Amino acid sequence: MWAFHRGASVSENTGKKQFVEDLTDQGDDFSRWYNEVVRKAQLADYSPVRGSMVIRPYGYGLWENMQQLLDRRIKATGHENAYFPLLIPESLLQLEADHVEGFAPECAWVTEGGREKLEERYAIRPTSEAIIGHMYSKWIESYRDLPVLINQWANVMRWEKVTRLFLRTAEFLWQEGHTAHATEQECLEEVLRMLEVYRDFVETELAIPVYAGKKSDAERFAGAQDTYTIEALMKDGKALQAGTSHHLGQHFAKVFDITYQDEAGKRQHVWQTSWGVSTRLVGAIVMTHGDERGLRLPPNVAPVQVVIVPIWRKEEDKAAVSEFLVKVKEAIGPNVRIKVDDRDQYSPGWKYNEYEMRGVPIRLEVGPKDVASAAVMTVRRDTRAKESVPLAELGTRLPAMLADVQKTMFEQAKAFRDENTVLVTTKEEVIAHFAAEKRGFVAVPWDGTAAFETEIKEKCGATMRCMPHDLSRFGSLERPGHRVALFARAY
């Protein structure tokens, strides 16, 4: 099951070197493959700042497309964007005990301004609950002010000991939603609404299937009452937390004194949520869809959806192909993100390999033969299927093909995830699974004790990822007094 195809291999028939050179095989060393792909595809590069990376235009373009699609959903559910300061006074951060306890070890501090030592040091935000809680206490007075539904797109910093491109960097980009509600009921609805927004966004736009569910006490966010999560499975069999939505209860409201007068004139603490996804999702795309040739990007977020490679030998070909290209672009129309690579110094074959490595969903080859037949050759990245499409049909066929690539990628990822989700009935079987396989999700009836989780973690390194909401696949595991829990080794 875990024998991957070898990349950069020698073809059995021709003996010629076949595709992407110098790319480590996924099965040989997945981590190394990941690092190489991220850098060779120019998503990101290391920077001189410890643990911090530079997101290059191609990677940032991917993030921008993700941002746009998610931002639309966040606004469609009634939220507004705002911006809070990067620096958080230590006194604010310290108000919520569990919160400080959770974040203190990874805070970076500003202790000087200009040449003066500060009276109170500032934390560079690891998250913004504290500063936002402080502001909410000023803004909220009456039940008429509720709910407050604010989102922020920002960078945050966590002084991580071990960093990895996109998956865990000291500084990263994300969005963090922070809402305040009059009742716990409304608050919980919001938490689940946003979890669903994340699930839909990640599955629909990133083509990454996830299990949505609730975290155990051991895994929940510092300062939260409950944490909900979406968990994805990477190709190496490890789980990745792809987004979280927190039910903060009244913890922050109490310490930041966020209160309102209800209709009866009585003063009440608000109920709060916070939820976020980060640039880690870029890493999730790479590790969910990538293959032995490199990246595979879901069309919905790919910076370039269709790359056009013109081909010519003689000068007269060049003129004819160039002329034809104008018609091709016109036929495609403005709704597809295209790129024409007419650089002369690279051969068509070189370009094919290059754009496959960079994950462009569809390639068009346009040469003299295509001009003659008034068609273009299309090649899909997901299936590598080649098909000649008449110029007249491009305008409708290309968007349909992109949609199909998107769908196929999701189905492939889902099939992989499902094949690697097993059901067992005892703790011992969970441990045995990870001791032997060390991969995939294992669903098991959980008695709700911390000892159960701890023993599994200590014996095989797997942690509880969530208690899934959708039990349609796990019905056979339901037991009185138990919850179905998913375990996995995780990033």
Added chain:
RNA sequence: CGGGGCGUGGCUCAGCCUGGUAGAGCACCUGGUUCGGGACCAGGGGGUCGGAGGUUCAAAUCCUCUCGCCCCGACCA
């Protein structure tokens, strides 16, 4: 933060053990021929060997410290 590994042109690495003129392939630049799955020929440019200190007539090479990166574990989006 523990255990292990690695820092030498842009990239992948050799040279280090046994100190003595910094190398190769790829990439890059120029010219020409090429172009439907990583083209070829000719010419050319580029590195104070991660950093600091030490030993030595002499350090990429030996010693000490330091920074960074990678892998495996413990903690986190």
